[in-house]
Amino acid sequence: MSDTHAQSVAFVRETSLPPVPPPASQAGAVKWMRENLFSNWVNAVLTIGSLYIIAMIVVKSAPWFMNGMWDTPSLAACREILQGKTGACFSVLTERWNQLLFGFKYPSTEYWRPGLAFLLLFIAAAPVMFFKLPRKLLIFTAIYPFLAFWLIWGGTIWTPLIAAFGFVVGYLVYARFMKQSFAAGFFGGIAAAFLTWWLGGMVGEAIAPQETLLEAVNSRDMGGFMLNMLLGVTCVSLSLPLGIVLALGRQSNLPLIKGICVVFIEFIRGVPLITLLFVANVVLAYFLPPGTTFDLILRVIIMITMFSSAYIAEVIRGGLAALPKGQYEAADSLGLDYPQAMRLIILPQALKISIPGIVNIAVGLFKDTTLVSVISMFDLVGMIRGPILASTEWNGVYWELFLFAALLFFIVCYGISQYSQWLERQLATGHR
Amino acid sequence: MAEAQKMEVSDEIAISIRKMNKWYGSFHVLRDIDLTVNRGERIVICGPSGSGKSTLIRCINALEEHQKGTIEVDGITLSSDIKNVDKIRREVGMCFQHFNLFPHLSILENCTLAPIWVRKTPKKEAEEIAMHFLEKVKIPEQADKYPGQLSGGQQQRVAIARSLCMRPRIMLFDEPTSALDPEMIAEVLDTMIELAEEGMTMLCVTHEMGFARKVANRVIFMDQGQIVEQNEPEEFFNNPKSERTQLFLSQILGH
Numbered sequence: 001m002s003d004t005h006a007q008s009v010a011f012v013r014e015t016s017l018p019p020v021p022p023p024a025s026q027a028g029a030v031k032w033m034r035e036n037l038f039s040n041w042v043n044a045v046l047t048i049g050s051l052y053i054i055a056m057i058v059v060k061s062a063p064w065f066m067n068g069m070w071d072t073p074s075l076a077a078c079r080e081i082l083q084g085k086t087g088a089c090f091s092v093l094t095e096r097w098n099q100l101l102f103g104f105k106y107p108s109t110e111y112w113r114p115g116l117a118f119l120l121l122f123i124a125a126a127p128v129m130f131f132k133l134p135r136k137l138l139i140f141t142a143i144y145p146f147l148a149f150w151l152i153w154g155g156t157i158w159t160p161l162i163a164a165f166g167f168v169v170g171y172l173v174y175a176r177f178m179k180q181s182f183a184a185g186f187f188g189g190i191a192a193a194f195l196t197w198w199l200g201g202m203v204g205e206a207i208a209p210q211e212t213l214l215e216a217v218n219s220r221d222m223g224g225f226m227l228n229m230l231l232g233v234t235c236v237s238l239s240l241p242l243g244i245v246l247a248l249g250r251q252s253n254l255p256l257i258k259g260i261c262v263v264f265i266e267f268i269r270g271v272p273l274i275t276l277l278f279v280a281n282v283v284l285a286y287f288l289p290p291g292t293t294f295d296l297i298l299r300v301i302i303m304i305t306m307f308s309s310a311y312i313a314e315v316i317r318g319g320l321a322a323l324p325k326g327q328y329e330a331a332d333s334l335g336l337d338y339p340q341a342m343r344l345i346i347l348p349q350a351l352k353i354s355i356p357g358i359v360n361i362a363v364g365l366f367k368d369t370t371l372v373s374v375i376s377m378f379d380l381v382g383m384i385r386g387p388i389l390a391s392t393e394w395n396g397v398y399w400e401l402f403l404f405a406a407l408l409f410f411i412v413c414y415g416i417s418q419y420s421q422w423l424e425r426q427l428a429t430g431h432r
Numbered sequence: 433m434a435e436a437q438k439m440e441v442s443d444e445i446a447i448s449i450r451k452m453n454k455w456y457g458s459f460h461v462l463r464d465i466d467l468t469v470n471r472g473e474r475i476v477i478c479g480p481s482g483s484g485k486s487t488l489i490r491c492i493n494a495l496e497e498h499q500k501g502t503i504e505v506d507g508i509t510l511s512s513d514i515k516n517v518d519k520i521r522r523e524v525g526m527c528f529q530h531f532n533l534f535p536h537l538s539i540l541e542n543c544t545l546a547p548i549w550v551r552k553t554p555k556k557e558a559e560e561i562a563m564h565f566l567e568k569v570k571i572p573e574q575a576d577k578y579p580g581q582l583s584g585g586q587q588q589r590v591a592i593a594r595s596l597c598m599r600p601r602i603m604l605f606d607e608p609t610s611a612l613d614p615e616m617i618a619e620v621l622d623t624m625i626e627l628a629e630e631g632m633t634m635l636c637v638t639h640e641m642g643f644a645r646k647v648a649n650r651v652i653f654m655d656q657g658q659i660v661e662q663n664e665p666e667e668f669f670n671n672p673k674s675e676r677t678q679l680f681l682s683q684i685l686g687h
Contacts, residue, residue: 329495330532334546334598335522337514344545348536429536429578 064088074393092397093404096388100404103223103378104387110154110215114226117148121233124148129419131426152230155216156208162200166193182339219297223378225408230297231379232366232412235304239365240358242305243312244351248342250317261313268310273368276303281375300372308365315357319350352427359420363413370409380405441649444471445504446602446633447492452501454487454657461487462498463657471601474634476644476665479654480680485637488654489604492635493524506601522550525595529607531587533579539566539590540575543597551598558597565593569623585616589623596627603627605636639684645669653677 038044067087069078071094078089093100102111124144127137146160153159170193178185222230249261268276280299288294323346331341351358373382384401388394394401447469454462461484469475477485490496491503494510494517503510505520534542543562547553553561566572569589571582579587588608595603605624609617621643628634628647638644644651644665651668653661653676661668661677669685672678 324530324532326528326530326532327534330528330534332495333493333521333524333526334594335518335550336546337518340549344549345534349534352536427536429580 070094075395075397076393088400089397090400092388092394092400096383096394099224099383099388100380101224102226103221103383105221105223105378106217106226107215107221110217113151113154113214117151118226118229120144120148120151129423150214152222152226153217153219154212154214156204156212158200158204158208162197162204165200166196169193169196219295222297224383225380227297227372227377227379228366228369228409229412231301231304231369231372234301235308235365235369236362238301238305239309239312242309243316243358244347246309246313247316247320250313251320264306265310265313268306269314273304273307274371274374276307277371277375279303296377300375300377304365304369308361311361312358315354315361316350318357319352319354320346322353323349352424355420355424355427359416363416366413366416367409380408440631441470441472445469446471446473446506447635448502448504449492450502450504452491452498452503454484454491454496454498454500461657462491465501465659467652467659469602469633469635471633472631473650474628474632474648475636475650475652476648477635477637477652477654478639478641478644478680479660483654484657485654486606489526489606489635489637492602492604493521493526495526522598523600524602524604525598525600526604527588527591527595527606527608529611531579531584531591531611533587533591533594535579538576538578539571539582542579542590543594546594547597562593562597565596566590568596568626569593570619583616584612585619588612588616588620592620592623592627602633602635605634605638607637607639609638609640641669641685653680655680 037047063086065088067082067085068090069081069087070090072078072081072089072091073095075089075092078087078091098108098111102114106114121144123137124141127133127135127141143164146164149163150157150160170189173192174185174189176185177188246261246265249257250265252258252261277300280303281296284294284299327345327349328341331345336344370379370381372379373385376382378386384405388401389397445468447467449465449467452462452465453460465488467488477488479485487496491498491510492505497512498510506523508516508520510516510520533539534545537545540559540562543566544553544555544558547558547561548555551558563572563575566575569592571586571589571593574582574586574590579590582590592603592608608624609620612620617640621640624634624636624643625647636643636648648665650662651665652659653668653672653674655676661672661674663673668677669681672681
């Protein structure tokens with residue numbers, strides 16, 4: 001107690017103390033460094049050691065980047081200019097830019113088509129990723145797969161139109177019969193869709209014009225990072241719904257459905273992806289009637305989708321198991337039927353819990369698309385290992401090419417990861 | 433009691449259970465249950481844990497399956513036919529010990545979900561109904577919050593409002609207050625008493641004997657899967673007939 005009030009025990013403050021900044025050692029950068037970098041001598045040594053290592057990496061690699069060449073025609077030309085100095089030969093990226101992105105057989109006059117499809121992908125994905133956007137944008141999302149197919153593969157527009165028409169017919173049949181029985185609607189819808197495609201296939205062949213607006217490109221000619229994006233986006237967006245169905249099927253009370261799902265999941269998870277890709281590439285042809293052409297990319301998409309959907313199913317099963325039984329009971333007791341309970345109550349919560357696991361698999365799947373280089377498809381890695389490194393001009397340029405590939409994949413995967421964290425924060429509604 | 437007698441009980445039968453038996457594996461949980469509930473009745477079911485009282489009321493809306501005997505709710509016989517089950521569940525509301533609100537939906541959405549999807553009520557109207565019942569349980573101001581932000585007592589009251597939004601003719605309460613702090617028990621019981629006074633048919637599994645004395649017109653004591661004794665509350669508490677009931681009452685009222 002201060003002197004002025006020493007005579008009384010009761011205390012009343014008469015003057016307010018002005019706030020003063022804390023001592024220099026307790027605030028700002030000094031305090032932060034003290035706490036986080038030099039709190040004791042072990043940490044101090046570790047800090048200095050790490051700084052040294054980082055500095056070494058930067059100092060040693062800086063000249064390699066700084067002296068980098070961007071516009072030479074070959075590796076030999078790079079070496080000539082550098083004359084023994086360290087320096088990267090980035091010219092391979094600029095010279096082979098289109099090949100890295102689109103592969104070496106895609107017609108160069110048509111590069112704008114996959115480019116446009118890539119840009120439209122963002123518009124199509126936006127309403128799915130950001131719930132606040134107007135729901136009407138989903139119409140474009142529904143059209144996008146067919147549009148993108150037409151843009152990338154070109155050829156007659158009837159193919160994507162008939163494909164889309166099949167889905168519409170299937171849905172209409174489903175909606176018509178679902179009221180009577182879910183099974184009738186479900187299988188009727190699938191049968192109707194296949195019937196439409198079969199009939200449409202015959203009609204489409206007959207009416208297809210010789211000259212098409214967009215030049216047709218063969219699946220074999222797809223390549224570069226475009227192929228990775230194509231496989232990654234398609235397989236992720238197909239394997240999520242399939243994974244949900246498998247996870248629900250595995251929980252089913254009907255032994256047959258449950259059995260099929262368990263066998264599928266366990267089998268696919270027990271087989272390396274590479275094996276499945278070889279099956280898609282070589283073995284599958286033996287089982288198909290001779291003369292059938294079954295598109296290679298389609299085969300690969302089916303295999304990768306099956307592979308990742310089995311994993312996603314298991315992640316979602318974890319999410320379903322984490323929900324308290326009371327949630328199912330509450331939904332039941334309110335009179336919601338099974339599809340409603342799943343869609344409105346169970347899946348939104350289970351998927352929210354599963355987001356980190358699903359993203360983990362999506363990122364892994366996207367990177368695994370480079371495995372198609374093993375079955376001689378020329379994706380980004382296939383292009384680098386094949387046509388580019390085998391060429392006389394660029395034989396021996398490893399660092400630059402693989403760093404570039406790593407950078408492209410990193411950008412996409414980091415983006416996915418950041419989005420998922422944002423999504424988790426958005427969906428947080430306090431604890432249950 | 434005086435208040436209980438004021439509330440009318442009609443002759444119309446709401447629930448009739450005959451010779452109902454249930455097993456968990458080979459364990460016989462419910463044995464030959466016979467129970468008829470008239471419309472407007474308020475029944476409290478008590479008994480030691482494991483006596484099958486929760487299982488009994490969960491059989492009424494088919495959350496549990498019974499293996500023998502019949503259950504008839506509102507004239508509809510419970511069978512494995514899923515359409516009948518859904519029909520009954522629409523007429524029977526239920527409140528759980530752990531509330532079981534949907535944590536990913538706001539309070540208002542919790543209340544409007546079933547009317548919109550099951551009853552096909554237009555959204556606007558469903559929201560009006562929801563607000564009406566939220567006012568009734570005295571928490572309209574929480575409508576936009578999420579269940580995780582509410583206290584236990586508030587959550588249970590939302591759960592009651594959520595059931596009421598379906599305009600059920602029968603309400604089942606499965607130990608609605610046993611997960612709550614003493615202060616919150618009172619607010620939930622008040623809501624339930626109010627509901628009883630309006631003539632709702634209620635079956636409550638609870639150990640709140642004060643509540644039983646005040647609103648119940650019948651108290652049922654269960655032990656080992658059987659109904660051991662049932663009587664009017666006054667008679668039940670002051671003059672229990674069976675030894676098992678006497679022991680149970682002396683234990684829970686002894687403190």
